[in-house]
Amino acid sequence: MTKILYIANRDFKSYFTGLVAYVAAGLFMMLMSWMFFNVFVYFANNQYQMMAQGNHQSFSLNEYVFAPHFSNVNVILLIMIPALTMRLFAEERKNRTLDLLMTSPLTAGQIVAGKFIAGLGIVWTIIGTLALYPIVTSFFGHFDKGPILTTFLGLGLLTSVYVAIGIFASSLTESAIIAFIVAFVIEMFFWVIGWAGASMESAMGQTVFNYLSIVGHYADFTKGIIDTSGVIYYVSMAFFFCFLSQRVLESARWR
């Protein structure tokens, strides 16, 4: 276990020795603030118009600000996470440092676990900045805290799947660019599967495809619902891709 943390610690720190962490966090915060500003202005305009018409019923911040804002996050993560995880194995292959890991008294599982924790660490650090929006908003508006908390739970789970996919893609190649593309394609596959579900004729097919869709479960979390089947889905997907990475590492010995 300590060896896993040693690996995780090194990889996590190396995000900060380069500029990677700062650039990623900076871009992320800029984009998210801009998007938040847009949904907020849209919301404020609507609210203003309603009031101008003499209607004093107010829109819910949860429904009209946070829900769209947090589903926008998903789109950004789709690109940001492969970019953050692409080098985790590819770079070690390219620089031959994987030789060090592979000839140290470590199992392939420990190596993958270390990488997973490092990847999740940097991603969670960056999405932690999202807490600013509800905190700042809470100074001048009223909204329900529950859905915000479940959204963060959903984000945590969702990102663990993206990180696992990113690690798997990175384990396949020594090119970070290829790792990025492969991760992106796999993620897209699990997005598109949801759209395919929607256009399915049979109810059975719809349920299966909806279940496999990465986006569908997350939408529930943003609405304040803790969907156990969603939790199980995310955890098993993350586990599955970590398992695949472990197999890839093991098989490298036999080439």
Add this chain to the structure above:
Amino acid sequence: MIEISNLTKRYGSINAIHNLNFSVKKGEIIGFLGPNGAGKTTTMKIITGFMAPTSGSVKIAGFDVFENPIEVKKRIGYLPETPPLYSDMLVKDYLRYVAQIKGLPSSQIEPGVARAIEKANLGQVQKRLIGNLSKGFRQRVGVAQALVHNPDVLILDEPTVGLDPKQVIEIRNLIKELSGDHTVVLSTHVLPEVTATCQRIIIINKGEIAAEDTFEGLSKRMTSTRRFYVKIRRTGDFEAQVKKIVGVKGIRPGTAGNSYEVELDKNDDSNEMLAEAIVKSGAGLMEFRSIDVSLEDIFLKLTTTDVAQQGATL
């Protein structure tokens, strides 16, 4: 300490190594000598558990590399052909990290790092970024990472490549110092490298062991005598006659019928006299050829000039 039996590795259809058998005793330094593509790196990758062999087995301190990889890896320090360095880390942090993943108990990590820094003479660069080091220093960091957990066995793949003459001598002295406590296998295609450091030499060529001896033994075989394969039609008292020829050191029956292996002083006169005498003896010479050629060929392909020596004469 190291037991290798019937080790074979195929890359697709290429036979990188074929049926290797050798063992290394505790505290011994052996040199793994061979021309490019001989299979040195392949053998080392298998010994360290980095790669699985096609067949055969490797045992380190009694543990089989494939049944018990963790136990084996704890006991091995490995310097691959390309040192496995993280250019974004400081030398000292890197060595600490290696000590950690090698499973050194936390109380021994700092002393281990300090010892490796001292042995590889890295004191002046320990706070530098690895990416900014010169090639020679990077190589030394590579040696240090192999030593940091004080392993029983050190596998060093061309440890002095890219170093300047002074550094080459330093690293060789370091390796010599390590013998006794550590069992060392080092590979090289520089002949003087093994003569300077190793107690025993294994010469590998095209994936097979061509010779295994001390350097003295090998050079004796190489320089003082030469062996010939002789095949004749009528034996008679051939053996006795040949023994009388000047320069002949010995004769014994060869593998095929009517054939002999004759050991002879290594000079062209003896060569000529032997050939002449055999023809004149009327035994009916069928075949006459040198059988040490393979070893000589290998030596010819090796690098015989040494950077360390060049440095000394500069």
